[in-house]
Amino acid sequence: MGSELGSLVAVKLEAQPWVGSLVGIDADPPRRRLRKAEFHLLAPSQRERIVDVVTEFNPHVLINISVWEPNARVGLHDARKFTADAAMSIIGAAAECSALESVVVRSGIEVYGRGRGSGTRPDESAPVQPTSEFGKMLANLEQQSSVLAGRTGVAVGTLRLAPVLGKHVPSPLGRLLRQPIVPYSVLADSPFAVVADSDAADAFVAAAAARLGEPLNIVAPGAITTLQAALRGRRIPLPLLGPGWGLASRLSHIAGAPIPDHVMEVMHRGRLADGSRAAEVLGFTPADSTPQVIDHLYAWESVVRIGSISQAVA
Amino acid sequence: MAAYAVDDYGRDPHLVAALSPLARLRWNVHVTGMDNVPVSAALLVCNSRKFALGSVYAALGLTEATGRTIRFVGRPDTAPLGALMRRVGALLAHPADVLGALRDGELVLISAAGTRNGRQAGVVPYELIGQAVIADVPVLPVTTISSSFGRTAHVAVGTPVLARRERTGPLAHVELAEQVQHDLQRMLDRD
Numbered sequence: 001m002g003s004e005l006g007s008l009v010a011v012k013l014e015a016q017p018w019v020g021s022l023v024g025i026d027a028d029p030p031r032r033r034l035r036k037a038e039f040h041l042l043a044p045s046q047r048e049r050i051v052d053v054v055t056e057f058n059p060h061v062l063i064n065i066s067v068w069e070p071n072a073r074v075g076l077h078d079a080r081k082f083t084a085d086a087a088m089s090i091i092g093a094a095a096e097c098s099a100l101e102s103v104v105v106r107s108g109i110e111v112y113g114r115g116r117g118s119g120t121r122p123d124e125s126a127p128v129q130p131t132s133e134f135g136k137m138l139a140n141l142e143q144q145s146s147v148l149a150g151r152t153g154v155a156v157g158t159l160r161l162a163p164v165l166g167k168h169v170p171s172p173l174g175r176l177l178r179q180p181i182v183p184y185s186v187l188a189d190s191p192f193a194v195v196a197d198s199d200a201a202d203a204f205v206a207a208a209a210a211r212l213g214e215p216l217n218i219v220a221p222g223a224i225t226t227l228q229a230a231l232r233g234r235r236i237p238l239p240l241l242g243p244g245w246g247l248a249s250r251l252s253h254i255a256g257a258p259i260p261d262h263v264m265e266v267m268h269r270g271r272l273a274d275g276s277r278a279a280e281v282l283g284f285t286p287a288d289s290t291p292q293v294i295d296h297l298y299a300w301e302s303v304v305r306i307g308s309i310s311q312a313v314a
Numbered sequence: 315m316a317a318y319a320v321d322d323y324g325r326d327p328h329l330v331a332a333l334s335p336l337a338r339l340r341w342n343v344h345v346t347g348m349d350n351v352p353v354s355a356a357l358l359v360c361n362s363r364k365f366a367l368g369s370v371y372a373a374l375g376l377t378e379a380t381g382r383t384i385r386f387v388g389r390p391d392t393a394p395l396g397a398l399m400r401r402v403g404a405l406l407a408h409p410a411d412v413l414g415a416l417r418d419g420e421l422v423l424i425s426a427a428g429t430r431n432g433r434q435a436g437v438v439p440y441e442l443i444g445q446a447v448i449a450d451v452p453v454l455p456v457t458t459i460s461s462s463f464g465r466t467a468h469v470a471v472g473t474p475v476l477a478r479r480e481r482t483g484p485l486a487h488v489e490l491a492e493q494v495q496h497d498l499q500r501m502l503d504r505d
Contacts, residue, residue, distance in 0.1 A: 119410040187393040191324035228318035291319040
């Protein structure tokens with residue numbers, strides 16, 4: 001509930017008539033004003049406290065968004081540890097809740113991997129064959145959730161999100177695309193799809209309401225390549241070939257936009273997925289297309305000095 | 315701004331529009347049998363003479379004749395050729411790719427195995443034909459005839475291929491593939 005996406009989901013859940021009480025746990029405080037929700041500031045490693053909070057509340061629906069994307073808020077090592085710790089605590093606690101009817105888990109289309117010969121636009125029936133660290137983290141999370149479903153009989157729904165972008169969402173892909181100079185693969189410049197944070201939050205609310213019990217791809221319609229995104233954002237595209245990527249990656253890291261392997265994979269192999277099943281099962285269609293999400297990414301307001309606002313009001 | 319985007323499969327309509335005049339310099343495609351193309355999804359199967367790029371000019375001609383995007387199958391999965399072919403609408407020869415596109419209501423064009431003789435239909439891949447059975451869409455034979463040196467190319471769309479027997483198992487895929495090859499050969503012999 002402390003992350004951008006978690007706070008957004010909490011706000012949207014508060015507005016739902018079917019939601020009675022709401023409890024959230026995160027390592028960071030909420031980024032939005034929550035009126036009904038009760039929040040617990042707990043680190044992923046505080047397993048016993050997390051289990052106490054969850055089992056005491058005994059929820060009907062549990063939403064696990066505790067996924068740390070590498071190089072979004074923390075580096076790869078911490079991301080892997082925090083995600084695994086949180087999954088163990090939350091899924092372990094869920095198994096002890098007698099009232100639990102449904103669990104909705106955040107995953108990503110990175111689980112399909114981009115190995116040689118992998119499908120251009122995989123749907124939910126495609127095999128899970130991650131080829132990046134983030135994909136492997138998400139595949140582990142899905143596997144743990146399916147074990148929970150098998151043992152308790154609770155409906156477990158998995159939302160495989162395309163890379164989530166938004167104005168305030170910490171995302172290595174978003175950061176890379178917003179740099180003044182954007183590197184792209186001159187040989188491949190592969191297409192990818194994304195999803196807006198507000199659409200991803202709507203998908204979680206819809207999945208929780210429907211007591212989803214299967215995996216679904218959540219992908220904005222359309223696609224874009226890195227070169228096209230850079231041109232839309234009026235950035236300088238930097239064409240790169242093999243060895244150039246090593247240097248560009250280091251320079252980008254120094255500039256504050258590290259490029260983890262799953263983002264590098266997007267640049268070289270693309271990342272698309274078929275999101276049509278979400279419309280069938282949940283009646284959910286993202287409001288923003290991929291090009292629109294990219295446009296919003298570049299449409300940040302300029303810095304507004306508070307002093308100038310005061311003067312304008314006076 | 316809207317100019318910089320590709321479709322759900324990575325096809326770039328602006329790149330296709332830019333390359334089309336070059337393709338027209340090489341081929342002058344005449345298309346017949348358009349009445350047989352359904353308004354919904356369908357799997358089109360064309361014969362292929364080696365190095366003639368039959369599926370490329372057939373996709374070009376059919377796209378212009380129908381006004382719909384034809385997804386032709388057979389791009390490699392390596393850059394830069396695979397990436398370029400994806401930008402002009404090609405899919406991998408992967409059953410999941412074909413099934414996904416058919417379920418999405420697309421017209422998908424696959425090729426029979428290449429032959430030296432342009433009037434001979436090669437073996438039709440049953441793994442890909444099977445996806446049409448799974449998606450429950452019609453399969454149409456498409457003949458492609460072109461000259462190695464001239465510009466003229468003919469593309470003819472046949473009537474939907476009907477399976478000779480009702481099968482519930484994988485035999486349905488194999489028998490339908492054989493039937494498609496047979497129908498293709500019959501059309502080539504007749505043309």
